[in-house]
Each structure stands twice: as C-alpha cells, then as structure tokens.
Amino acid sequence: MIRLLIAEDHQSLIDGLQLLFKDDNEIEVVGTARDGKELLEKLQIKRPHVLLTDLSMPRMNGVELCKKAIGIQENLKVVAFSMFHNEDAVKEMITAGASGYILKTSGLNEVRTAIIKAYQGERYFDSAINIDEVENTEISVKKTILSPSEKKILKLIAQGKTSSEIAEIRFTAVSTIIKHRKNIIQKLGLQGKGELLRYALQKHQHFN
Structure with a gap:
C-alpha cells in the first residue's frame, strides 16, 4: 500500500482527494496539511512513500517544501499538484527533486497515476506539459x-x-x-x- 501525504491549502481539494482514495486498494492517505510547516512536522511521524504538494501555500511554497522534505526523508517521492502551467514552475520542482507534476485542471485519476508512477521510481508529467521542451529551456527565460x-x-x-x-x-x-x-x-x-x-x-x- 502506497502511503500518501498531501500538502494543500484548499479544503475542497483535500476532501476530493481523500474521497478518491477512500476505498483505493493501492493508495492510502496517511495525513494532510494546510501549509508547509505543518506538513514537515507530519512527515517525520507518518513516513509516507509519496508527497503530493501544491506549489502556492501559506508559510512555505512547494519548491522549498520539496527540498526540505527530501532532505528529511531521502527516499521520498514528490508530485507537484498545481494550477501553474508554466515552464519556470515545472523546472523548479524538477530541480528540487520532484518526480511528477500534475495540473489541477486535470482529472483526479491522472493524479492517482502520477502517484503510482512516482512510487515505482518513474517520472510522470501532466499530458498538457511538454517535458522535453521544459528541460531544454533555461529557467530564467520567464523571469527575463x-x-x-x-x-x-x-x-x-x-x-x-x-x-x-x-x-x-x-x-x-x-x-x-x-x-x-x-x-x-x-x-x-x-x-x-x-x-x-x-x-x-x-x-x-x-x-x-
């Protein structure tokens, strides 16, 4: 059973994800957090296999959270769950160590697929993201x-x-x-x- 920890500041999305995995025979939600600091505290107690995290949250953004979480638990797999569809955000999460990136506009079943793939040691990116293009583009382009x-x-x-x-x-x-x-x-x-x-x-x- 894949142990999943969720970092998301919108309760409606947390509820939707918990409902999705309620009777799942492969994924178990072992905890949720509304901000990064709360998540890091739960990480050490829950010891999840996969972390699903939003990018924009109170007290700590998803990129910083990804780095710190992997620093605490080296074998942790991280999947970003975001509304941002831009190369900067995707590349920063990859650089931080994320195994996947899913848009919130996608179906929840795609989130499930990303979690399973990440757990299996594979990478998974939203179908709307051209990952080859992202990885061949300098991160500074959007900023400049x-x-x-x-x-x-x-x-x-x-x-x-x-x-x-x-x-x-x-x-x-x-x-x-x-x-x-x-x-x-x-x-x-x-x-x-x-x-x-x-x-x-x-x-x-x-x-x-």
Whole structure:
C-alpha cells in the first residue's frame, strides 16, 4: 500500500482527494496539511512513500517544501499538484527533486497515476506539459521577459498591494499600474487577477 501525504491549502481539494482514495486498494492517505510547516512536522511521524504538494501555500511554497522534505526523508517521492502551467514552475520542482507534476485542471485519476508512477521510481508529467521542451529551456527565460518595472510591481502584488497603493508607491497613475498588470498577465500566460496573485506569491517566496 502506497502511503500518501498531501500538502494543500484548499479544503475542497483535500476532501476530493481523500474521497478518491477512500476505498483505493493501492493508495492510502496517511495525513494532510494546510501549509508547509505543518506538513514537515507530519512527515517525520507518518513516513509516507509519496508527497503530493501544491506549489502556492501559506508559510512555505512547494519548491522549498520539496527540498526540505527530501532532505528529511531521502527516499521520498514528490508530485507537484498545481494550477501553474508554466515552464519556470515545472523546472523548479524538477530541480528540487520532484518526480511528477500534475495540473489541477486535470482529472483526479491522472493524479492517482502520477502517484503510482512516482512510487515505482518513474517520472510522470501532466499530458498538457511538454517535458522535453521544459528541460531544454533555461529557467530564467520567464523571469527575463518582464521589464524591471514589471518585476517590482510583481513583488508589490505579492505583498498584497492594490493598484492604487502600488501607484502611490511607484509615483505613477493607477491606469499605468493596471496596464502593467495586464502586460504581466499576458507575458506569463496567466488567467486573470487571481492567478496573477498566486504567481506573484509563488515567485516572491523563492526568488526575489
């Protein structure tokens, strides 16, 4: 039986995953955590075979969590479960030691497949991800396409600042900040304000 530990800050997703594996004859959910620090505490007690983790969580992002978890339990397999479909996020998780990367837009059965493959020592990536392309692309590409001003605005967004507050800090018009937000969303291939905030939080947490 594969012992699975889940790090996810959305209770609805935790509930869905627990329901999926409730009567599974191969996978058992041995614990869940709403943030990285809670997960690391449970890791040493539960001793799972596989860790399924979100990338954007309170107190510790998925990349940092992956590194620390593998540092604690060397044979642990990690599968990322994320809404971010961009090369930076995928490559960072691979570099951190992850065995798989699944998008939250995919079916839960694909999550199950990724967990089993990881446990078996194989890698598994969402069908929407071109892993060959990701691994042949420098991680800095996405970062460098943002202008210096956009990078600074992205950090302010990560701090929870509104467009008005950012405009005041940057001594510019609110309309200019709104334009920058739209440009950042377009350049990074994000979907709307909510995804921009999550992306900003993720990036701000592990490479300023």
